[in-house]
Amino acid sequence: MNQEDQLPRLTQEQLETLRRFALLEVCVNELLRQLAGVFEIELEPDRQPDSGLSQRRTATGHFRVPEPGVVITRSHIANALDLKRAGVISERDLVYWATILLLNDAYVLDPGDEDLIAEWLNDISLNLDAS
DSSP, rough: OGGGGGSSSHHHHHHHHHHHHHHSSSHHHHHHTTTTTEEEEEOOOEEEETTEEEEEOOOEEEEOOOOSOOOEHHHHHHHHHHHHTTTOOHHHHHHHHHHHHHOTTTEEEEEGHHOOOOOHHHHHHHHHHOO
């Protein structure tokens, strides 16, 4: 038995919340509420007195990685960008969304477009303004 076997499985409700978050149907706070105890993330940049702002963001999962994971496709990115253009979500929401998709192990990138999706998510997460 390895260490992951001892971790709890995500509930169907938690998996559904992850799917809905990927579609931006639930906010970060709702996602974190539903995943309390099994997923933690630090999204706010660190303010270091000597070096200014740090872009370091961390996440910790205390759950067994689901098989299959929640697959992220090009359509998720297109949907997120459409919501941002329409003013439904803020740039900060978009940055947090992309960051969580990258850092939560329950999400997997569509194998057919993995490099493109990873590039877009990284660009959104690291290069847009979350303030």
